[in-house]
Amino acid sequence: MARARVIVVGGGFGGLNLARGLKRAPVDVTLIDQTNHHLFQPLLYQVATAGLSLPEIAVPIRAVFDKQPNVRTLYGEVTGVDLETRQVRVANGSVLPYDYLVLAAGARTNYYGHDAWSAHSFGLKTADDAIALRERILRNFELAEATDDLEKRRVLLTSVVIGGGPTGVELAGAISELSRRVLLRDFRTLKPDMVRVVLVERAPRVLTAFDERLSRSAQRQLEELGVELQLARSVTGIDATGVTIDGTHVLAGTVAWTSGVAPVPLAARIPAKRDGSQRLIVGPDCALPEHPEVFVIGDMAAFVPDGAEQALPGLAPVAIQQGRHVARLIDREARARGNGEVDDKATNRPTRHAFHYVDKGIMATVGRSRAVMQFKGLRWSGFFAWLAWLVVHIYFLVGFRTRFLVILEWAWVYLRNASGSRIISEPWTGDRPVTQNRMKDTPAATTWTQNNNGRPS
Amino acid sequence: MARARVIVVGGGFGGLNLARGLKRAPVDVTLIDQTNHHLFQPLLYQVATAGLSLPEIAVPIRAVFDKQPNVRTLYGEVTGVDLETRQVRVANGSVLPYDYLVLAAGARTNYYGHDAWSAHSFGLKTADDAIALRERILRNFELAEATDDLEKRRVLLTSVVIGGGPTGVELAGAISELSRRVLLRDFRTLKPDMVRVVLVERAPRVLTAFDERLSRSAQRQLEELGVELQLARSVTGIDATGVTIDGTHVLAGTVAWTSGVAPVPLAARIPAKRDGSQRLIVGPDCALPEHPEVFVIGDMAAFVPDGAEQALPGLAPVAIQQGRHVARLIDREARARGNGEVDDKATNRPTRHAFHYVDKGIMATVGRSRAVMQFKGLRWSGFFAWLAWLVVHIYFLVGFRTRFLVILEWAWVYLRNASGSRIISEPWTGDRPVTQNRMKDTPAATTWTQNNNGRPS
Numbered sequence: 001m002a003r004a005r006v007i008v009v010g011g012g013f014g015g016l017n018l019a020r021g022l023k024r025a026p027v028d029v030t031l032i033d034q035t036n037h038h039l040f041q042p043l044l045y046q047v048a049t050a051g052l053s054l055p056e057i058a059v060p061i062r063a064v065f066d067k068q069p070n071v072r073t074l075y076g077e078v079t080g081v082d083l084e085t086r087q088v089r090v091a092n093g094s095v096l097p098y099d100y101l102v103l104a105a106g107a108r109t110n111y112y113g114h115d116a117w118s119a120h121s122f123g124l125k126t127a128d129d130a131i132a133l134r135e136r137i138l139r140n141f142e143l144a145e146a147t148d149d150l151e152k153r154r155v156l157l158t159s160v161v162i163g164g165g166p167t168g169v170e171l172a173g174a175i176s177e178l179s180r181r182v183l184l185r186d187f188r189t190l191k192p193d194m195v196r197v198v199l200v201e202r203a204p205r206v207l208t209a210f211d212e213r214l215s216r217s218a219q220r221q222l223e224e225l226g227v228e229l230q231l232a233r234s235v236t237g238i239d240a241t242g243v244t245i246d247g248t249h250v251l252a253g254t255v256a257w258t259s260g261v262a263p264v265p266l267a268a269r270i271p272a273k274r275d276g277s278q279r280l281i282v283g284p285d286c287a288l289p290e291h292p293e294v295f296v297i298g299d300m301a302a303f304v305p306d307g308a309e310q311a312l313p314g315l316a317p318v319a320i321q322q323g324r325h326v327a328r329l330i331d332r333e334a335r336a337r338g339n340g341e342v343d344d345k346a347t348n349r350p351t352r353h354a355f356h357y358v359d360k361g362i363m364a365t366v367g368r369s370r371a372v373m374q375f376k377g378l379r380w381s382g383f384f385a386w387l388a389w390l391v392v393h394i395y396f397l398v399g400f401r402t403r404f405l406v407i408l409e410w411a412w413v414y415l416r417n418a419s420g421s422r423i424i425s426e427p428w429t430g431d432r433p434v435t436q437n438r439m440k441d442t443p444a445a446t447t448w449t450q451n452n453n454g455r456p457s
Numbered sequence: 458m459a460r461a462r463v464i465v466v467g468g469g470f471g472g473l474n475l476a477r478g479l480k481r482a483p484v485d486v487t488l489i490d491q492t493n494h495h496l497f498q499p500l501l502y503q504v505a506t507a508g509l510s511l512p513e514i515a516v517p518i519r520a521v522f523d524k525q526p527n528v529r530t531l532y533g534e535v536t537g538v539d540l541e542t543r544q545v546r547v548a549n550g551s552v553l554p555y556d557y558l559v560l561a562a563g564a565r566t567n568y569y570g571h572d573a574w575s576a577h578s579f580g581l582k583t584a585d586d587a588i589a590l591r592e593r594i595l596r597n598f599e600l601a602e603a604t605d606d607l608e609k610r611r612v613l614l615t616s617v618v619i620g621g622g623p624t625g626v627e628l629a630g631a632i633s634e635l636s637r638r639v640l641l642r643d644f645r646t647l648k649p650d651m652v653r654v655v656l657v658e659r660a661p662r663v664l665t666a667f668d669e670r671l672s673r674s675a676q677r678q679l680e681e682l683g684v685e686l687q688l689a690r691s692v693t694g695i696d697a698t699g700v701t702i703d704g705t706h707v708l709a710g711t712v713a714w715t716s717g718v719a720p721v722p723l724a725a726r727i728p729a730k731r732d733g734s735q736r737l738i739v740g741p742d743c744a745l746p747e748h749p750e751v752f753v754i755g756d757m758a759a760f761v762p763d764g765a766e767q768a769l770p771g772l773a774p775v776a777i778q779q780g781r782h783v784a785r786l787i788d789r790e791a792r793a794r795g796n797g798e799v800d801d802k803a804t805n806r807p808t809r810h811a812f813h814y815v816d817k818g819i820m821a822t823v824g825r826s827r828a829v830m831q832f833k834g835l836r837w838s839g840f841f842a843w844l845a846w847l848v849v850h851i852y853f854l855v856g857f858r859t860r861f862l863v864i865l866e867w868a869w870v871y872l873r874n875a876s877g878s879r880i881i882s883e884p885w886t887g888d889r890p891v892t893q894n895r896m897k898d899t900p901a902a903t904t905w906t907q908n909n910n911g912r913p914s
Contacts, residue, residue: 054880074602092603142532145531186517
């Protein structure tokens, strides 16, 4: 009897914890990811604001499974799944058969049909998003310092963050702190009153998932950091010059979009039921109703707990717990096969335990010594919430090395008010508006290459 | 009487030390650089081989002059100099007048007329060079793991380093160590005999600047690391498939070019005498013969010591010492002006001290516990030369933070044999040949953006 073949799509919180959970299971795991690293997304906003460097929150997926021989890592893109023949198609042409498939590819930035806006604003889901945003912010300060045109300066130093969820709140707070605490010291001709950070939220308050008192506290903390709140306002347009908020156009040098995510396109290519936000609907065992051998976890899945109205939110703890739960299910069934209790194709669904999410609470940091958290009855805000936030994030970071380095960097930032990664790796591109993604920035790249190789421009 | 205006072009070893040397001088310094950071180039090869991350060897130039109010930093490109009217033109259109001009913009990769080769090989002079090379090496391992075609694997795992100077030797050794020590552990289906690292040098030995015994020792150490030496061989062609060495074509997944540098294009735009390798010829005071107010230091300058045949080599110590020397000259003359001893335009050249280079010796590391160094009568190779190399490089790193982090990373690599920065920030681009510079990699960027934004591909 052959060992069960498990294919995991995605090396995020869900996929990583699932594969780890199968450490002792009699299965062969193939983990496929479009990047070569597991990214600790909760801290991505700190890479975008020069607080941390990418390798400090990213670990090579291969390194994670160094000592787990039953996991094989594949760096590539899954282009399709055939549920009937139980096969996964990979972009390089190979076709991989599976006994169990776990879809854990997560979500990407969603512009709700306004795809044109993506050309003029930064998402914050991938490593490149964060690096591109960081380079834009740093470059705009350089350009502002280089010009004498006061109006132009104000525009370059204006950042608009769209979306008042945790990511938006953390990003707006961090941009404001980076600008006022760190950069204004480096740039002598720039003054605090030239810096403007705007946070736009459709709802009447930020952090709508939190208790209303915490929202108000977060808003107060944001305003203390100099963030301008525009609540109960909607964005009606984004172009190369800035953002239109309820009809009024705000000229801005940097625009970040954190107000929506949707499952990666792969989800739409799976012939199964989806909810309103395109997430794949799963049963109590996290598997597709018609396909007990296909599990969907994390941001790709719509899991509605017993008796609940809404599906679980797209949080790291949900993905982690689902990953561990599904690992246990697969482990049990794989062993049952081993003992010949069931034949190779059977999945013995009736005996599967239902997944129960254990609420670990929610937290968001606003800035240095500032955060809000809510756990069962508890409502914390300010310094202690911030300490709790630090501990939790260090704890969940993958790998000793990254934990160690991040603690160091944070101590450094805290003590010296200087963030370490203020490096623009992309060379000078002139003071024309820089494109949103460095990798789309070919004209710049070309000009510069020519300068450097001395070919006629 | 106005304070003298000093314009420094370039924030490398020369420019940085010059500006620091003017800390107490009655002058206003404007330091112009095309990047926002001072790059510690001697360790750039470690960024290219995932040993260090960029922010660990780069410091924002502004941060360096945080506490030196007489230095103003400008992020931009110098497009021209008018020696007669004493003005510098910057790309953003502004024109800056100077009393003293210091040209310290350094060198760039030189293909000696074979500019087409640059499209198929990596230089190693800039931050982007190093990142692009690192991503190529890491991706080629991923692609090799993903294919079953053994021949294709061998090609992907073949690296050719052209140029047997310190950079070439260090890079070849580091690629071989990264491949054999770190990556082969991560990639289970790849075997040592599939990895091939070739070092090509036109001369009959590597490190021609060193004593012949040290060259032989370095060659032995390289071979111990599994580097294949092709000495007294010349490259006759480089294309997308590999390198042609004396007529034989070697298929290679990665090609690095370290065998030539030339001054940045700006040098050619200065109306003054140049030597065979396009460096600007300067007098004993490091200034242009016809323009005592214009100094040229570091890789841009051809400084021939009294009685010597050859100009000083392009080494960090030369640039550092020249920077400090010129700072002293300017300081003295600026004070003389202050006391009204001389009028504003005079430079009082006859009284200037001539620059004398104090030879600090030369060293090159080959790999872990392997290096060669030569200082006056001393000839060291092996472990102790390597220790000396470590100490010297830590010492010359700019900034406490970077020193501290680099020591940590090195300790980590040494103890764990795992290098920390094995992150491919650029997403999956399929197994077609990846272009040499990530920033030219638009198709990849586009494909991927589409995948991520769910637009039809």
